[in-house]
Amino acid sequence: MTATLPGKVYLVGAGPGDPDLLTLKAHRLLRRCDAVVYDSLVPREVLALVPATAERHFVGKRRGHHSVPQPSTNAVLVELAGRHRCVVRLKGGDPFLFGRGGEEAAHLARHGVPVEVVPGVTAGIAAPAYLGIPVTHRRAGSSVTFVTGHEEIDKARPSVDWRGLARSSDGLVIYMGLHNLAHICEELIAGGLDPATPAAAVQQGTVRGQRSVIAELGGLAREVRLAELASPAIVVIGEMVNQRVPACAPEPAAVEMPIPLRLG
Ligand code: SAH
Numbered sequence: 001m002t003a004t005l006p007g008k009v010y011l012v013g014a015g016p017g018d019p020d021l022l023t024l025k026a027h028r029l030l031r032r033c034d035a036v037v038y039d040s041l042v043p044r045e046v047l048a049l050v051p052a053t054a055e056r057h058f059v060g061k062r063r064g065h066h067s068v069p070q071p072s073t074n075a076v077l078v079e080l081a082g083r084h085r086c087v088v089r090l091k092g093g094d095p096f097l098f099g100r101g102g103e104e105a106a107h108l109a110r111h112g113v114p115v116e117v118v119p120g121v122t123a124g125i126a127a128p129a130y131l132g133i134p135v136t137h138r139r140a141g142s143s144v145t146f147v148t149g150h151e152e153i154d155k156a157r158p159s160v161d162w163r164g165l166a167r168s169s170d171g172l173v174i175y176m177g178l179h180n181l182a183h184i185c186e187e188l189i190a191g192g193l194d195p196a197t198p199a200a201a202v203q204q205g206t207v208r209g210q211r212s213v214i215a216e217l218g219g220l221a222r223e224v225r226l227a228e229l230a231s232p233a234i235v236v237i238g239e240m241v242n243q244r245v246p247a248c249a250p251e252p253a254a255v256e257m258p259i260p261l262r263l264g
Contacts, residue, residue, distance in 0.1 A: 013120015127205025141170025149177025
């Protein structure tokens with residue numbers, strides 16, 4: 001049995017980039033934390049909310065280096081909770097959506113460290129919204145799937161069944177999908193999706209570097225390549241793209257997104 005440590009770790013969603021999309025709770029915790037552990041996809045303007053006296057730990061990818069392995073991030077969190085009252089583990093978007101927040105929460109709980117999750121606005125909803133695309137629409141079916149286009153080869157579970165998804169989900173929101181985009185689109189078409197299905201890709205949604213491509217599924221990979229879209233990007237596929245209302249799209253925030261190395 002681990003002795004109770006003084007501190008608590010908050011797994012905080014930083015939102016997709018635009019600092020105005022931080023939740024009030026995230027804002028309040030950032031302003032009062034004693035330590036922050038963050039990775040790529042968190043703009044400087046968000047980190048600037050953290051008190052100057054707080055400890056800062058970067059655990060993402062730096063150019064020419066690998067990212068910090070998950071076990072060492074877990075260890076850093078346990079160690080910081082032993083020395084500080086309020087530790088913020090800041091993650092892009094929502095911490096429980098493709099963010100390993102679940103693994104970190106479980107690790108902390110196992111070690112007797114109090115932990116609380118603070119949900120955030122996920123890029124998969126916000127990036128399309130900044131183009132005016134609703135991820136669901138009554139006229140565009142009744143289901144949407146959040147899916148990762150990047151899977152670890154050695155993962156225990158089987159890889160994404162794209163052909164199955166083509167049949168079972170009305171809309172798709174793909175995270176980390178740029179690298180495998182040509183393959184993904186081919187599989188979806190092989191699974192029965194019409195090559196004329198509307199689709200979009202949004203790079204750096206909600207911030208200054210926001211760029212996008214809207215194309216039919218059959219030509220999407222090519223258009224994305226020609227436009228040289230890069231990570232981080234969200235791909236949306238389905239009739240909801242045709243329900244786009246450009247007039248409702250916000251201006252991207254005038255902040256820079258630190259660019260991670262992995263394509264996606
Ligand atoms: N937890 C995050 C997702 C982390 S996975 C969330 O809820 O948003 C990282 C992937 O998220 C990136 O490869 C990209 O696909 C997507 N992503 C994150 N921020 C983004 C942004 N501002 N614009 C477009 N895609 C983004």
